[in-house]
Amino acid sequence: MQEGKPLQSKQINRELLLTILNSPKWFFTTVSVLGIIVMVAMGAAGYMINQGFGVTGLNRPVMWGFFITNFVFWIGISHAGVMLSAILRLSKAEWRRPATRAAEILTVFSLMTAMTMPLIHTGRPWRTVYWIYTLPFVPYDYARGIWPNVRTPLVWDPSAVYTYLTSSILFVVVALIPDFAVLRDRTTGMSHRIYGLLAMGWQGNARQWKLQIIAGVLLSALILPVFVSVHSIVSWDFGMAVSVKSWHSTVFAPYFVVGAVHSGVSAVAFVLILLRYVYGWQNYIRHEHIDALARLLVVVATGWFYFLVMEILFGFYGREADEIAVRDYQFMVSPWNIWMMIFVGVTYFLPVAIWLSRSARRNLWIMSLACISVNIGMWLERFLIIVPGLARKQLLTFDWYTYTPSAVEWIIVGGTFAMVTMLMLVIARVVPLIPLYDIKEGEILRTEIKIGRVTVPAVFRED
Amino acid sequence: MVTTNKIKHKWGMVVDLDRCTGCQACVIACQAENNIPINTKDYFQQRRAYEWIRIERYWEGEFPNVKAKFIPILCQHCENAPCEPVCPVFATYHNDEGMNVQVYNRCIGTRYCSVNCPYSARMFNYWQPNWPDSLRNQLNPDVTVRTRGIMEKCTFCVQRLRRGEVNVEQRGIEPLTGEKITGERKLNYRQMQEGNYLPACVQSCPTNALQFADQYDETGPVKERFDEANEIVEKRHHGEHIDENHTRTYRLFEEVGASPNLIYLKKVEPFPLEKRPR
């Protein structure tokens, strides 16, 4: 299980705080380039809001397109953080240690990015004050007795997502406190004062540790229902729509949740590989961690595939002409059938084939490829659920149409990817992306036992 | 809140498909009445045309024995409207006259209502509406000009109904009998005929394929049809046999369960799915 040499605390501090205390040369260039892409995307969004939705490829049957796909995709990515941190923390999996922080921060940023999507997707974003959506930023216009409609998934949705955002920020901050204290002790001037504020008087005494651990476990347990509810509700945005035949399926909630975990954990694995490469953290993000993630992913992917089969099978099971029309469009009509094949291939068969081989799991290049292919696939999955369903909504064949995204939509979608990357890079300058205290704890707890002539790695269990 | 003169109406429309010739007069009338922007070729090609009522054309048979079938589709003003519960801002709701109404000021354009409309009867304003200067003065002052980014749809020409109500109220007498109106302020079918309070499409239909009235109005032309249709639904609920050969009434996509206030008349199988071959 545990590979690599034992590490000293000093070395851990030095290596993991490297990103914060000094910044590499490429840092500002990369961030600026990404910043420019984000600015361009924001400009495109502004142009779209100014001109009207005519500049997109949306039309009457296909009223939702790239933006909603992208929204669901980023919400999905955000599910990795809690999946890894909370579940693995509760189940005391040793290999979680280097992965949790990056996963949690990815959660926060992808959630923030996701939430921009429905906002610019509304026809009149400046009026969204009537929606619960802008509640965290703009006070609700309650004085006139006008309330949002709680029956709609579009109100459940922001409620769940903001709960999730709040709790995951809390989750990150609680886990960061000991590391902030380390930073406080190693910085001077303004940053010293800021880290001091953030560390909230952390001295590392027994009581503080106890409280921090209890808070972590409690938050883990409390955040899990939120985590499940978020993507369930996102799926119910679709599942509640009776009129779109292929959406109104009972399996959607768990199907989306598992799919989100699938794409999210892949994304985290990719981020970890990237961090290892960029910051040279070979001692922390070791092959065994990526390997463990990949083995977890085989299980998640297979579960996801089961739900996918259920969804498709029961689509045909109904033998209703209107649903068959959608499925026919998805599976038989070009280019959707090609996308469908690519989607199933890159989301399940290619990566799982890779993950089943031990040597491939330990080859970082192949692992990155598998993780990226999963995420391409999961993006396509949402796209192939949303658009064909709308394009063949009912049997009014006169209204059937297709959807071709416009340049504006491509730019904005591309901008969200740049935005998450940029935010991750910027935060790497501010907080350590690998939890120092968690790694140190792991180092303390690791030991080995001898059975006959064999030495087996072992851990101290605290219960 | 509750007033004694609360209007008790349930408006309904009956579309006789056997009479529809697909002449598009209703479409033009609607366009003129409701301040709908000019649909250009581009709009049609982008599938973003504003058509509160549209004539869908279907071909039956193989060339050269082809028959064109027409079906006018407009907002069905469903009793159990799928668009209503999904709007996050209550921009669409059911009023107490059986109409599904859209509040333009409230609408933020999430387009969920349109996604959830089985009839694709809801239009989104993709562009800011625009008229040539020469047409500016023909805009109907009773109807709002909608901005870009919101949903709009057929209103059953609610502005005409409201104007009719005002007329009745101002006159205060039944137009035919001359009696004073006491108690409930109620617009009946005769008055509607008198004062041209019909929706524009109904008024303009040359073959009387469209008929519009209060479903509660005993003398009106639609009550009978609605009773018939409701009876079929009731029978199906109780698992009774339905004699399909003796009725022409059906509702569009009955299996979605939206129960529209719009009835089509045509000899069709009411549940075609039930008899689908293997």
Next chain:
Amino acid sequence: MAAAEPKGHGQHSGMWIYPDAKVISQDVSEKSKDMAKPFRTALVVTGILFILAIVGFIARAADDGFDEIGPWGYYTALFSMLFMVTSGAPLAACAFRFTKSHWRRPLSRVAELFSIVSILNLLMFIPMMIVLPSLENPAGSVEGQMELRRSIWFEGPIGAPHAWNLAGVAFLTITSIAILWTSAIADMGEARHSATGLKGWLYRKLAGGWYGTKRQWNVQKAGLALLGAFYFMIVVFMHFTISSDYAQSLIPGWKDSIFPVLYTVTAFQASLGAILVTLFILRRWGGYEGYIGKSTFWSASKVLLGLTLLWVYHLFAFFITFWYGRLEVEQNIIKYLIVDTYSVIFLLNLAFSFVLPFAVLVWNPVRRSDWGPSLAGLLALIGGLMFNIRIFVGSANAAPGENIYHFLLHKVPAPAYPDIWDLFIVVGGLGAAVFIYLVSTRILPILSIWEVKEGTFYQKWGKLHRGEYQILGKPE
């Protein structure tokens, strides 16, 4: 006996304690020979129940014949209940072995032994195969009816679904017994010389070639992993077909893509419940408290809690989609299965499958005990039975006769109450399953001796700073 609580670890008592590896074999085999009085009483009682079940079955067959599925609803429900437990339990053993959970060691064999009970299942399935209405409408293409009713077999390959389901159930039984054999071969091989009589003969036959060489161990472990993965797939698939053919497709218009998943989750929950109850009985009254530590209950309770939450989540995902959809057929199905016709059974199901186990399992002190998780397991078992009665009795009686070929359910059907033979079948059938399990514990040791022995190697106590903690070896 060596199986006592360890000395010097007062604060950790009950956690992870196994006796010395040397004495385990002898101790366990002595315990499995022992026929205590309560055991004999249980054997007699369940034997009588077995006879009752047979009487009930014969009476049912004589009364109603095999033409209609309606009267066989309770029989189907019982089958499904036993099917859930017997298919899920061996899977639990495989799954926890796959995750290399240390605490599963005493649990494995307890779970695997349920595969013997699945023989009863296989026998029970034969009449069920006969009563299932055919996919093709015997009346042909009648107005208002489908020619071919909805099923997951679509156009229907030859023999579908009847023969295929039987083959699947048989395959499942064979695979689970193969898992049991692969797992038990080491124990049987060790005991084949000391065991006498029928047992000795059986052990020599089944494990004659076992010498415990390194290669044999490797083959055995790889075999268990492969069989487990294979078994997992068959279980999920068979849950899917049984839940579709005997429940979903019998209610016209019930198109519920999550139902097979809900069925599988119920099965896992009920089977884990059954395992926990068995473990509790063994610990309390079977003299195994030195082997079955509280940590097994503690860890299994986490899984049970997870499954309980998953159960209600899947149920809710189904309910809210149908409820919000408001289609006529969806409303009718909700009324039939949840709020109207079977509302009482549904409430019992919800209470026993979710509310009560959840209320028990949320308390950490309760979860650390041995009775808490077992109580929750018992509740989950009852909940599973209620689930099966609600779903399978409901499905069998939703559309009698030709109505099964309708496209949609237009009317909320009336409930079907059990008669005396149904009670005989359900109560007797459960007794019969227990009877078979009890008999099988006398044939094979109820603890997986090799796994427990292996466990003693991987755990030890060590000092860290001022405390003494358990050290757990984690082999790759």
